Amino acid sequence: MRTSMLLLAAAGFALAASGACAQPAPSPAAATQVDTRRFAADFDAFLTGLVGGFPDLPSLSVVVTRSDGTIYARSFGRADLASGRAATPDTLYYIASTTKSFLGLAMAAMDARGEIDLDWTLAELAPDVRFAPELHADRVTLRHLLSHTHGLTGTGIAFRLAYTGEHDQATLWRQLARLQPNREAPLGTYRYTNLGYNIAALLIERRTGRRWQDMIEREVLVPLRMTHSLTQGTDRARRRLPFALPYTTMTASGAAPIYLVKHDDTMQSAGGMFASANDIARFLAAQLAAERGRGTGRLPASVIAGTHRPIATFDDRRDVFPATGYGLGWLSGEVDGAMLYFHFGGFPGARAHMSFMPARDVGVVALANDDGIGVPIADLAAKYAYTWFARGREAAAASGAQWTERFRQQFTRIRAGVATARAEQAARPWRLSLPIAAYTGRYCNEDYGTITISDHNGRPAMAMGRLRADAGPFDRPETVRMEAIPGEGRLLSFDLAGGRATALTYDGDRYLRCP
Structure with a gap:
């Protein structure tokens, strides 16, 4: 919606x-x-x-x-409606995808000094990964990744990094082997996504040992004396710097606070900065x-x-x-x-x-x-x-x-x-046929991670890393509506066998009960 x-x-x-x-x-x-x-x-x-x-x-x-x-x-x-704290030009706002301009400049500076090469390919930077031959890993370069012309799709890399925070370097690296060619936007064709910037940061960190956060800080924030900008340390910084809290006016009236606040584990290379x-x-x-x-x-x-x-x-x-x-x-x-x-x-x-x-x-x-x-x-x-x-x-x-x-x-x-x-x-009517206990538990997906279904006052609720949602009814059997990402409703459907849910499908992806 x-x-x-x-x-x-x-x-x-x-x-x-x-x-x-x-x-x-x-x-x-x-x-x-x-x-x-x-x-x-x-x-x-x-x-x-x-x-x-x-x-x-x-x-x-x-x-x-x-x-x-x-x-x-x-x-x-007001940066904070509850306290009445006013916004100022030095207030820190989450700037989302404009982060790409900062990382693009940081990598360009490193390329100019010969520390990296924007023409390095996927195959060169990840020689241990068995990419699908149709990806053309020997042709996809960092420049393709940073200009949205890489022709790649698939995996939960971008979702884990931006929303759930359920990731580590080993998990993300394994996801590289699950990349698929984008048939609608093949190599050389522009298609805007976060995936290219996420992969570029992952590859360069493995090659140089430098995280994307440190690249932006050293190459851009420090030289330009951007003292009210950050890519990491968000929880600590909130205690000493003025942040703007998130709200939505996509309501019938007024402005409603949003629960989904950015933390370090969801600050990612395609959208991971606060700045004034x-x-x-x-x-x-x-x-x-x-x-x-x-x-x-x-x-x-x-x-x-x-x-x-x-x-x-x-x-x-x-x-x-x-x-x-x-x-x-x-x-x-x-x-x-x-x-x-x-x-x-x-x-x-x-x-x-x-x-x-x-x-x-x-x-x-x-x-x-x-x-x-x-x-x-x-x-x-x-x-x-x-x-x-x-x-x-x-x-x-x-x-x-x-x-x-x-x-x-x-x-x-x-x-x-x-x-x-x-x-x-x-x-809408509720269309769940079993007691809530039959649906609760942990459900796993190799690409996207784990969804936990719990009983919240007699209704299903989901948790997925940083994401949370209470279920709403939907007019389809064994299906509910979840709004874990504020303002974006997704359907969650259960598969039943033997008197309980054995799997679920969330936003088109299938999750099996975890072992």
Whole structure:
């Protein structure tokens, strides 16, 4: 349910944006001479009205930067609704898949120094693994893995790393032998997933002894002095740094807290960072400076700029920001006559927008601790900023108002749909035929791990590492609905024999009772 609703919101938002991009853009020279103080005042007025129109949004932190420093920084709302703690530009948000841009740069820096080779293949890096011949392990390189062109699928590597935390190096390494070729997106074809980044980190750790967390910290966070960013030590850091707690506004009303909080065992190489808006602005300033030939710290301009250049090419114009290429952690596409480089991140209770436009010398980071209203609002903030620099304050104000009203209408419909769906779910009959004790126990799957079914007040409940859910009814025999990943309902069906459950199928994968 959650996925379809977010896509619906994005579709409505993209429609609004498509009608406001007809005027030619000014030259880059003219764009660099704009009055940034006027922009900051206009932008602040727009954001104040935007956020004020959606009072359920927990918080939004926005920073706009140029290659020589920040020109706007402000936070709205609360990082913690229960305590009333306000968000600030130094509040740490979970930034999910935008982590890929950091790992892409870290590996590019190591490649430039000769510590690794982005053209190393699966076969070279895992000579002890018996890959299926049709994978072409002797041709799949780190560069393929980091650009989503690897042509691989299968196994529970990405799921274990991102959601359950049930993994160790030996388990993950064994999973490599269970990889399958992606028939729909073969080697050389772009298909966005987390799997490539997860495999790349696993291989490089085995080869060099360095974990992906240490790579990002040494190669990126330390040189850029990103002191409010981290990839590990999350539980300890929560006691000393200001974190934004996760919420969802994909509700009938209000913002609801989300139980699924990131810990070290679910912080993974394709989405495993917390960072502040101020810190990400430093990262974006380094990208902009590199496009002007200036390195930052020990990061050469050529290395930074090299990560922007597309490796994969495709044509995806469905979203607010059209994409035609993917490099080492950066999507790219033309917006208002200029190339935009960007990456987004999403997870229950989190939305991250990170982008920059070299021709206008401007970059935007927008972070929300919400996976509902926060998703399009973060993109709306960036869209307004780029329109302002490309076509002026009047065009930005007019189109910003149009986008806001279109989204307000869209979200009203979405929330009505949520209320209807929840009511329908609650009205379904229970179709379990045996006492709960007949279903309880541990069920194992070699790829995905262990599901434990327990009796919670007379109803089935599941636990799977960090994931938890109470069952809801479903109108199919021996089947229940589980929402272990908040906002994403999955079906769980039992196989019965001899008066008890002997196996279950969860989200299409079969689990047998553990020995």
